[in-house]
Amino acid sequence: MGVAGCGKSSLAALVAQTQGLSLIEGDDFHSADSRAKMSQGIALTDADREGWLSRLGEELRQHADGAVLSCSALKRQYRERLRAAAPGLRFVFLEIDREQAQQRVTARAPQHFFSTRLVDSQFATLESPLGEERVLRLDATAPLARLQAEVDAWLKQGETA
Numbered sequence: 640m641g642v643a644g645c646g647k648s649s650l651a652a653l654v655a656q657t658q659g660l661s662l663i664e665g666d667d668f669h670s671a672d673s674r675a676k677m678s679q680g681i682a683l684t685d686a687d688r689e690g691w692l693s694r695l696g697e698e699l700r701q702h703a704d705g706a707v708l709s710c711s712a713l714k715r716q717y718r719e720r721l722r723a724a725a726p727g728l729r730f731v732f733l734e735i736d737r738e739q740a741q742q743r744v745t746a747r748a749p750q751h752f753f754s755t756r757l758v759d760s761q762f763a764t765l766e767s768p769l770g771e772e773r774v775l776r777l778d779a780t781a782p783l784a785r786l787q788a789e790v791d792a793w794l795k796q797g798e799t800a
């Protein structure tokens with residue numbers, strides 16, 4: 640989880656591969672309207688995210704033996720929705736600052752639907768998950784291989800906040 644550009648998709652794909660788990664790419668489950676809004680620089684609302692979270696919850700239920708989900712999960716209420724669908728769900732929080740996120744989103748803009756104008760709104764919406772159960776905070780600017788190793792170690796050792 641984390642704001643646009645923090646590296647959710649990149650890390651989730653690596654973790655899914657090394658753990659032998661299915662990958663659920665959260666962006667694939669946004670409605671066409673939501674994707675159009677984001678590409679036009681219009682931030683999603685709770686109502687926009689409602690059906691999306693239901694679809695993601697359904698995906699998690701269908702992968703009861705485990706999966707890796709890349710999902711912004713910016714607000715606590717969104718995370719609670721996902722936890723309700725998958726009790727014991729763990730969250731890896733990729734923490735990044737505004738400047739770095741903006742840089743990454745701008746650099747990938749030619750190949751990505753997400754508008755470079757929406758980075759500020761991602762930070763305005765973000766409610767830190769620190770203090771919630773089963774959350775691992777990682778520095779999103781560390782090399783991907785190191786992030787993946789940290790996640791693997793965390794999964795192996797059991798819960799660490």
Ligand SMILES: Nc1ncnc2c1ncn2[C@@H]1O[C@H](COP(=O)(O)OP(=O)(O)OP(=O)(O)O)[C@@H](O)[C@H]1O
Nearest residue numbers: 643644645646647648649743747779780781782783
């Ligand atoms: N640890 C990292 N170090 C350097 N660059 C990274 C790292 N993780 C991701 N990136 C790069 O940052 C950009 C954003 O990564 P990615 O698409 O995985 O983020 P995201 O959080 O899934 O974004 P979104 O949800 O907005 O699609 C990509 O260009 C990716 O190659």
Ligand SMILES: O=C(O)[C@H](O)[C@@H](O)[C@H](O)[C@H](O)CO
Nearest residue numbers: 642643644666683711712753
């Ligand atoms: O909740 C949201 O606002 C969205 O899920 C976004 O975070 C983007 O889809 C994603 O980051 C793509 O760049």
